[in-house]
Amino acid sequence: MVEETNNSLSLTDLKTLSVGDVVKAKVTKVEDKQALVDVGYKYDGLIPISELSGLHVEKVSDVVNVGDEFEVKVTKLNDEKEELVVSKKAITVEKAWDELAGKxxxxxxxxxxxxxxxxxxxxxxxxxxxxxxxxxxxxxxxxxxxxxxxxxxxxxxxxxxxxxxxxxxxxxxxxEDEAKQGKAQVLEGLTPGQVLEGTVQRLTDFGVFVDIGGVDGLVHVSELAWNHVDKPSDVVKEGDKVQVKVLKVDKENERISLSIKETQPGPYAQAAGQFKKGDIVAGTVKRLASFGAFVEIAPGVEGLVHISQIANRRVATPGEVLKEGQEVTVKILDLNPAEQRISLSIRALDEEKEEKKEQASRREHQQFVQENNQQGMGITLGDLFGDLKDKFK
Missing domain, CATH: 2.40.50.140 (Nucleic acid-binding proteins)
Incomplete structure (x- = not known):
């Protein structure tokens, strides 16, 4: 029921009516295009279908039924013709305007x-x-x-x-208000180091935006994988579910830095299971420095060949012996995956080669002596050079 307004007139007190009056009405008859209502006047009022609602109405019975009571506004009155037209829409629309303005x-x-x-x-x-x-x-x-x-x-x-x-x-x-509130809650609960599941939302040249529960964080291209990535589409696509690690949270500016690679075993962690101290491996010279050369022995895994380990002779600069892109064989002297540090040597291999040559030469000499003795010749160094020694006495 709609509350009675100040200018409403009760059925018992009503004596006269004027256009603009607001009165209570009770539906007495429902027709196809209109409804008749008792407003306490000497004859019933009529509500055209167009005055029932602010919206389009197909059938009067969709809006009112016999016995319904509500307020109406007098829009037309002609006692000579006993014509009384009232509007339900005028009341509801007027109140709706006021209520909506406040809202x-x-x-x-x-x-x-x-x-x-x-x-x-x-x-x-x-x-x-x-x-x-x-x-x-x-x-x-x-x-x-x-x-x-x-x-x-x-x-x-x-x-x-x-x-x-x-x-x-x-x-x-x-x-959007709900999303903003949810975003604030998510931001409040984020701390660096958390690992979360997210969904790839969009790709850019500089990285990937990942939704982590109503808020997007950026995975910079450098944080997509341990190996070098030319473009994000080489690693992920929109809609992919990914594990991300929270690197940094800027709550004031609503910015979140994420990493995919930090959730995966790093190349040095993988190297711990792939290599061990003393292994001889092939590698590529990636960079030269004044103190040595960095050699890549696996994707993303570089070890240092100190300048003292480049050759079995004194080297003034690594560039005297090596150049970037050169394929080399190195020996692992030390392996520390936790600190991402690997010590390599080329010199050690050269020294081992020289030592092997000397060992082979000694074995050949020993074999020669043994074979001659077995033939009964009894040849010794003294036998070979004894006469010469006597000549120089």
Whole structure:
């Protein structure tokens, strides 16, 4: 029941009526295009179908039934013709304007049912005809609104113009407020070092934006993988579920730095299971420095060949012996994956080669002597050079 207004007249006290009066009415008859109501006057009033609601009405029975009571406004009165026209819409629309103006000022959220899908958006019942532009329905693009009919949406009043009978509402504004509140909660709960699951939202030249529960964080291209990445699409695509580690949280500017590579075993951790001290491996000279050369022995794994370990002779600069891109064989002197440090040597291999040559030469000499002795020759160095020694006495 709608409360009685100050200028409402009760059925018992009513003596006269004037256009503009607001009175209580009771439905006595429902027809196709109109309803008859008892307003306590000497004859019944008539409500045309167009004056039942601020929205389009197909059938009078969709809005009122016999016995319903509500307030109406007198819009036309002719006693000579016993013609009394009243409006239910005028009351509901007037009150709706006042209520909506207050809700708009306060930023209140209201609920309304979708009545129609029209060109450019949706029509809702807010006590009068309210319009939701297509761009204000959702945060994402919607191609077909047909399944919105009958749905109740949460809305904010964003624009009102009584003279033009225009009320613009937005469901998107409510969703964005909710997203903002959710984002604030997520940001508050984030701390560096956390590992979370996220969804890849979009790719850029400089990295990837990942949704981690309503808020996007950036995985810089350098944090996508341990190996060098030319472009993000080489590693991930939109919609991928990924594990990310929180590197930094800037709550004030709502910026989050994430890493995918930090959730995966690093190349040096993998190297711990692949190599050991004393191994001889092939590598590529990646960089030269004054103190030595950095050699890559596995993707993303570099070890240092100190300048003293480049050759078995004195070297003034690594460039005297090595050049970038050169393939070399090195020996692992020390391996420390935790500190990402590997010591390598080329000199050690050269020295081992020389030692092996000397050992081989000694073995050949020993074999020669043994073979001659077995033949009974009994040849010794003294035998070979004894006569010469006597000549120089």
């Amino acid at each position: 708009m000022e306060r930023g209140d959220i209201i609920e309304a049912a979708v009545k129609e899908v029209v060109k450019g958006g949706l029509v809702v019942d807010v006590g009068l005809r309210g319009f939701i532009p297509a761009s204000m329905v959702e945060r994402h693009f919607v191609e077909d609104f047909s399944d919105y009919i009958g749905r109740t949406l949460t809305l904010k009043v964003v624009e009102m113009d009584k003279e033009k009978n225009k009320v613009i509402l937005s469901h998107k504004a409510v969703l």
